[in-house]
Structure formats: C-alpha cells, structure tokens
Amino acid sequence: MIAAYMDSTNLKPEATRDDIINLCSEAARLQMAAVCINPYRLNTAVEVLHDTSVNKCTVIGFPLGADRLATKYSESRSSLLLGADELDMVINVGALKDGDFHIISQEIKALSQLKEEFPFLLKIIVETALLSEEELITVTKIISDSRADFIKTSTGFSVRGASLNDISLISQYKSNELKIKASGGIRTLESALAFIEAGVDRIGSSNAGTIVEEYRSRGGLLRR
Numbered sequence: 001m002i003a004a005y006m007d008s009t010n011l012k013p014e015a016t017r018d019d020i021i022n023l024c025s026e027a028a029r030l031q032m033a034a035v036c037i038n039p040y041r042l043n044t045a046v047e048v049l050h051d052t053s054v055n056k057c058t059v060i061g062f063p064l065g066a067d068r069l070a071t072k073y074s075e076s077r078s079s080l081l082l083g084a085d086e087l088d089m090v091i092n093v094g095a096l097k098d099g100d101f102h103i104i105s106q107e108i109k110a111l112s113q114l115k116e117e118f119p120f121l122l123k124i125i126v127e128t129a130l131l132s133e134e135e136l137i138t139v140t141k142i143i144s145d146s147r148a149d150f151i152k153t154s155t156g157f158s159v160r161g162a163s164l165n166d167i168s169l170i171s172q173y174k175s176n177e178l179k180i181k182a183s184g185g186i187r188t189l190e191s192a193l194a195f196i197e198a199g200v201d202r203i204g205s206s207n208a209g210t211i212v213e214e215y216r217s218r219g220g221l222l223r224r
Contacts, residue, residue, distance in 0.1 A: 001031075002189075002215045005196060007057060007181070008208035009036040011156065017044055024048035026209045034086055036204055038062070039079050046083040055121070057086035060111070063157040065090030065127070069103075073110050080114060086121040087111065088152055088181075093130055096139060104142050112147035123150035123181055123202075128166040129158040136166070137173050144175035150202065154184030161185030167198045189214045 008027045010019055020041045025048060027035045034055035037045055045056045058079045061067045067075075076087055089111060095103035111122055124143050128136055143151045151170060153162040161184020170180055182195045183204030189211050192203050205211060 001220070002192065002196070003030050003032045003212045005192070005201070005203050006030075006032040006208040006212060007034045007036045007183070007202055007204040008032050009156070009183070009204045009206045011036065011038055011059060011062065011206075013038075015041070017041070020044045021048055024054070027054045028052040030209060030212045032208060032212065033202060036086075036088060039075060039082075042079060042082045042084055055085035056083055057088060057121075057123075058084045059125075059155075060087050060089040061092075062088075062090055062125075063155040065092050065125070066094060067092075069107055069110055072107060073114075076111050076114055077117075080118040080120055084120065086123065088123040088125055090125040090127065090155060091139065093127055096131070096135055101138065101142060104139060105146070108143065108146040108148050115147060121149045122147070123152045124148045125152040125155055125183075127155060127158050128153045128162065129160045129184075133169060136169055140170050140173045140178075144173070144178045148178070150179045150181045152181040152183055152202075152204070154182075156184040156204070156206070158184070162195065164194060164198050167195065167200060171199050187211075189218075 010023045034057040036057040039058045060075050061072045126139050153166050162182040179201035181202035182200040186205045187207040192211050
C-alpha cells in the first residue's frame with residue numbers, strides 16, 4: 001500500500017497550527033508512515049498522533065544545513081525529548097564543497113550517538129540539486145558507512161527536488177542497509193510510483209494525501 005511509503009510534509013514557514021492538525025489527522029486516517037514538520041510544530045503533532053502508528057518526523061538544520069554541529073545536536077536532542085520519532089538533518093553542503101568530508105561524518109556520528117538514548121530513525125538530507133555526481137557519490141559512501149538509516153535527496157527548498165537520476169546514482173553506491181527517501185517535487189501518483197519502482201523506501205510530499213487517495217480510488221497499483 002502506497003501510504004506506507006509516504007511522509008506527509010508541511011514545512012512552510014507560514015503553516016498554522018490548524019494546518020498541522022489537518023496534516024496529522026489526514027496522515028492518521030490514511031495510515032501514512034510519518035508526518036514531516038518543523039520543530040516548532042512537534043508538540044501539536046505529538047498531541048494529535050499520540051495514539052496512532054504515524055511517526056513524528058522533524059527537520060534539523062533546515063533548510064540550509066549550515067549550522068554548527070553543536071546547534072544541530074542540541075536541536076536534535078530537544079526534538080527527541082519532545083517526542084520526535086524521526087530526524088531529517090540537512091548536511092553542511094558548503095563543507096562538502098570544500099572537501100571537508102570529516103565535517104559531514106562528524107555531524108552524522110554525533111546525531112547517531114543519540115540512538116543510545118532514543119529509538120529514532122535518522123535521515124540525512126544531501127540536497128542533490130547542489131551536488132555534482134562525484135560529490136553525490138562521495139556523500140552516499142559517507143552515509144553508508146555511518147549509523148544513519150536513510151539518505152534523503154532534497155529539502156524541497158532548492159532549485160529542484162528529487163530526480164530518478166539521483167536515485168539511480170545513489171543506488172549504485174549505497175550500502176544494502178541504507179534506505180532512500182525521495183523528496184521535493186513529487187506531487188502526482190505517477191511520479192510517486194516511478195520513484196518506488198526505482199527503489200526508494202520513503203517519499204516526502206506535500207501532496208501525500210491526494211496521492212494516497214488517488215491510489216485507493218484506482219484500486220491499488222503498487223507492484224513492488
């Protein structure tokens with residue numbers, strides 16, 4: 001069922017409490033994997049989803065990734081204490097461009113250490129639109145060698161979102177254990193199905209409800 005792949009997302013700065021309540025209620029009704037929201041809205045999500053199977057996901061260092069490690073760590077721990085089940089962290093893209101790969105490794109390692117205190121999924125946002133193929137291969141290998149659970153393509157706030165070419169390249173160089181979350185610009189059922197067919201394990205979309213409803217209305221099309 002396609003709902004199990006969907007992270008229903010609202011990261012708009014102007015999103016209201018009512019918007020988040022509606023997002024969470026819809027995700028619970030349709031039995032989606034998670035909602036993805038800004039840290040400020042975690043309390044609302046926890047309140048609405050407390051008795052459901054929908055995970056509460058929030059973003060770290062969003063959308064630029066250029067925060068100091070101490071800031072990302074503090075934001076992560078605070079979010080987990082509030083009840084987050086999943087963290088989507090934006091890497092320091094500038095550090096990657098500089099060739100300072102140890103910065104990327106340190107960020108992931110620091111957040112992964114929180115797994116000793118909290119049960120959660122860690123997704124690493126690499127912002128594929130800003131990377132060369134060589135850079136994407138390098139960061140995919142770094143994440144594969146870490147304790148992160150997912151590599152995530154995009155914030156949805158850059159020049160483009162996910163592409164099937166991104167997924168193909170990541171799939172060639174990732175470990176077997178590392179999962180893929182495609183996000184950014186996935187607004188139709190056909191697009192979502194294409195990404196699932198390409199091998200992704202999660203899809204982040206601000207149009208998740210419409211996608212799931214259309215899938216259901218067609219009687220289910222998922223082959224994978």
